[in-house]
Amino acid sequence: MFELGVCYYPEQWPEHMWQRDAQRMVELGLSWVRVGEFAWSLLEEEEGVFDWAWLDRAVDILGTAGLKVVMCTPSAAPPKWLVDQHPDILPVAADGQVRKFGARRHYCFSSDIYREHAVRIAAEYAKRYGANPFVQAWQIDNEYGDHDTIHSYSENAKKAFQRWLAVRYQTIEALNDAWGTAFWSMKYNRFDQVELPNGLVEEPSPTHLLDYQRFASDEVVRFNRAQVDVVRKYAPGRPVTHNFMGHNVDFDHYKVGDDLDFASWDSYPMGALVHSRMDDQEKARLLRTGMPDQPAFNNDLYRRIGQGRAWIMEQQPGPVNWAEHNQSPHDGMVRLWTWLAFAHGIDVVCYFRWRQSRFAQEQFHAGLLLPNDDADQAYYEVAQVAKEMAVLPSGNAGRAPARVALVLDYASRWAAGSLPQGADYSSARNMMNWYQTLSARGVDVDIVGPQDDMAAYDLVILPDVILEDGDLAEKLALSKAKIYLSARTGSKTQNMHIPDNLPPGEFARLVNVKVKRVESLPDYCGDHIELDGQNYPVGNWRECIESDEAILARFKSDHRDQSPALVGNDKCWYGAANFSGALLDVLVDKLLLWAGVPAVQLSADVRITQRGELHFAFNFGDRMAEIDVPAEAEILLGQAKVAPRDLVIWRI
Numbered sequence: 017m018f019e020l021g022v023c024y025y026p027e028q029w030p031e032h033m034w035q036r037d038a039q040r041m042v043e044l045g046l047s048w049v050r051v052g053e054f055a056w057s058l059l060e061e062e063e064g065v066f067d068w069a070w071l072d073r074a075v076d077i078l079g080t081a082g083l084k085v086v087m088c089t090p091s092a093a094p095p096k097w098l099v100d101q102h103p104d105i106l107p108v109a110a111d112g113q114v115r116k117f118g119a120r121r122h123y124c125f126s127s128d129i130y131r132e133h134a135v136r137i138a139a140e141y142a143k144r145y146g147a148n149p150f151v152q153a154w155q156i157d158n159e160y161g162d163h164d165t166i167h168s169y170s171e172n173a174k175k176a177f178q179r180w181l182a183v184r185y186q187t188i189e190a191l192n193d194a195w196g197t198a199f200w201s202m203k204y205n206r207f208d209q210v211e212l213p214n215g216l217v218e219e220p221s222p223t224h225l226l227d228y229q230r231f232a233s234d235e236v237v238r239f240n241r242a243q244v245d246v247v248r249k250y251a252p253g254r255p256v257t258h259n260f261m262g263h264n265v266d267f268d269h270y271k272v273g274d275d276l277d278f279a280s281w282d283s284y285p286m287g288a289l290v291h292s293r294m295d296d297q298e299k300a301r302l303l304r305t306g307m308p309d310q311p312a313f314n315n316d317l318y319r320r321i322g323q324g325r326a327w328i329m330e331q332q333p334g335p336v337n338w339a340e341h342n343q344s345p346h347d348g349m350v351r352l353w354t355w356l357a358f359a360h361g362i363d364v365v366c367y368f369r370w371r372q373s374r375f376a377q378e379q380f381h382a383g384l385l386l387p388n389d390d391a392d393q394a395y396y397e398v399a400q401v402a403k404e405m406a407v408l409p410s411g412n413a414g415r416a417p418a419r420v421a422l423v424l425d426y427a428s429r430w431a432a433g434s435l436p437q438g439a440d441y442s443s444a445r446n447m448m449n450w451y452q453t454l455s456a457r458g459v460d461v462d463i464v465g466p467q468d469d470m471a472a473y474d475l476v477i478l479p480d481v482i483l484e485d486g487d488l489a490e491k492l493a494l495s496k497a498k499i500y501l502s503a504r505t506g507s508k509t510q511n512m513h514i515p516d517n518l519p520p521g522e523f524a525r526l527v528n529v530k531v532k533r534v535e536s537l538p539d540y541c542g543d544h545i546e547l548d549g550q551n552y553p554v555g556n557w558r559e560c561i562e563s564d565e566a567i568l569a570r571f572k573s574d575h576r577d578q579s580p581a582l583v584g585n586d587k588c589w590y591g592a593a594n595f596s597g598a599l600l601d602v603l604v605d606k607l608l609l610w611a612g613v614p615a616v617q618l619s620a621d622v623r624i625t626q627r628g629e630l631h632f633a634f635n636f637g638d639r640m641a642e643i644d645v646p647a648e649a650e651i652l653l654g655q656a657k658v659a660p661r662d663l664v665i666w667r668i
């Protein structure tokens with residue numbers, strides 16, 4: 017089943033409008049409405065003094081109209097009275113500045129007092145609405161990590177970090193060994209001496225930084241779980257989610273996802289494009305469509321985070337307000353993103369927001385309606401999707417497992433940041449390069465964590481799983497999959513040391529490689545790799561490796577010319593550089609052929625994918641695209657000649 021919904025703020029509109037709003041939502045074809053995530057100070061005016069009446073009425077009106085309500089706990093926006101009572105719940109930025117009241121997300125995950133209040137208000141919400149027949153799902157908090165709010169450098173965080181370290185290391189000697197404190201006279205005598213890694217003269221020990229990030233991630237998991245538990249207690253049988261952000265890697269999303277019934281994420285492709293590291297020319301080309309693969313990747317990622325169950329909780333409906341520039345998406349994009357989400361396994365798409373706000377911070381942010389209640393462009397597109405959904409066969413077929421997996425390890429992302437080595441090295445971009453290159457060949461991809469079962473894949477790619485992981489190496493060795501290890505794989509132990517046998521550490525059991533030197537290189541470096549008789553430019557990251565495996569490509573350079581760039585055996589290949597652009601195209605073609613995964617050559621603006629028996633082709637470009645729909649196929653929506661920013665759905 018595929019359903020649509022919307023984010024609604026009854027508290028921002030006069031009550032006489034609610035009834036008509038609810039009616040129009042239903043007429044539009046929406047099934048879900050999300051409420052409550054920023055309503056704390058309006059429900060609890062001072063500690064223990066509640067006014068639920070208005071939210072009761074709103075839920076009643078929405079539910080009676082036929083909508084299912086997603087109720088959100090309000091911990092993303094603590095009220096002023098609570099901050100005044102306990103100023104130390106506020107987070108502290110890396111520069112030591114307290115981050116004040118006046119916007120949102122002004123709390124420190126390590127404040128015990130704040131966690132108690134967050135659980136208390138979640139319990140009050142859940143007692144009030146847990147058994148309400150209209151409230152069919154719950155969201156905890158709102159966008160953990162928004163505006164860099166995972167990391168706090170407060171006294172509370174420092175004490176909690178010291179306790180966390182004492183549990184992890186047991187003895188201070190073990191911490192000193194792990195962090196390498198012999199290096200610059202950084203030795204600690206006791207856990208209560210340990211500092212947070214901000215405001216130092218030079219960079220901290222990378223192990224210090226990595227542990228701080230592990231700790232901060234665990235604090236999010238703990239904070240979230242405490243609310244999930246209390247919501248489950250008072251709202252039994254109702255699924256619980258959190259709305260994650262696209263691309264945030266500040267905490268381990270797998271771990272938070274494990275505590276939820278389903279995952280959801282907030283999709284803002286226009287802002288994601290502006291903030292991406294693509295060059296200006298490519299950005300200009302995609303200015304009003306966004307990168308086709310950006311929402312697709314996140315749909316695939318959050319399908320995994322939700323263990324197969326995922327929604328988009330906030331879908332961009334028009335221009336937003338928060339990016340460097342806020343361009344309008346082309347007409348038709350909201351419909352296209354909605355169908356793309358469904359194709360990638362998303363079950364519900366909710367739009368943010370019902371009506372554009374007349375006041376406060378997000379006045380420039382579009383909604384389905386204009387502030388005066390006129391329908392905006394997205395309204396018509398949602399109406400169209402709602403009608404088109406009738407073509408879907410009944411039953412909720414999900415995506416079949418893909419044949420190719422990309423491994424995303426959150427701790428390795430933190431590891432990359434704690435010893436960057438090159439200013440323009442980006443794990444996120446590497447991951448997206450792989451995803452895009454595979455998608456451009458019509459290859460569906462699963463995003464998996466190092467802890468996941470990989471036995472059934474044909475090809476498993478480790479873009480830069482920096483942290484050595486013996487269990488993962490073992491699992492990969494036993495699987496039937498062909499494996500690709502990129503440069504930097506296994507280059508650090510879990511303690512951020514160089515492995516005893518040199519990188520790739522334990523992964524060397526898959527492919528016999530020793531990394532003897534690494535270089536980070538500027539784009540203008542002029543180095544090349546020769547692959548199948550062709551020369552391709554390479555930069556960013558290069559390694560000098562020693563290996564007795566077959567040499568599949570070599571560097572062409574005035575420096576260590578002919579040194580091996582790609583080596584491998586029948587199980588595993590190792591790339592001694594950051595392959596991108598045309599070089600990555602060729603590498604991916606070779607890998608797919610080697611692993612026996614069928615590929616097609618799609619134009620840059622076309623994407624095909626499959627959900628259950630349904631096949632989809634999307635045209636993100638501004639010219640007609642002719643899709644190879646098999647003659648025996650039954651076309652359910654659209655046609656094989658796909659118009660710009662349109663799609664075709666068929667089954668065989």
Ligand code: GLA
Nearest residue numbers: 198199200201217218219220
């Ligand atoms: C300086 C310092 C050394 C070392 C080197 C590294 O010279 O004095 O301790 O950090 O830089 O290049």
Ligand code: GLA
Nearest residue numbers: 158159282330336337368381
């Ligand atoms: C985020 C938040 C929303 C809103 C939107 C605006 O996704 O969760 O509350 O601020 O951004 O795009």
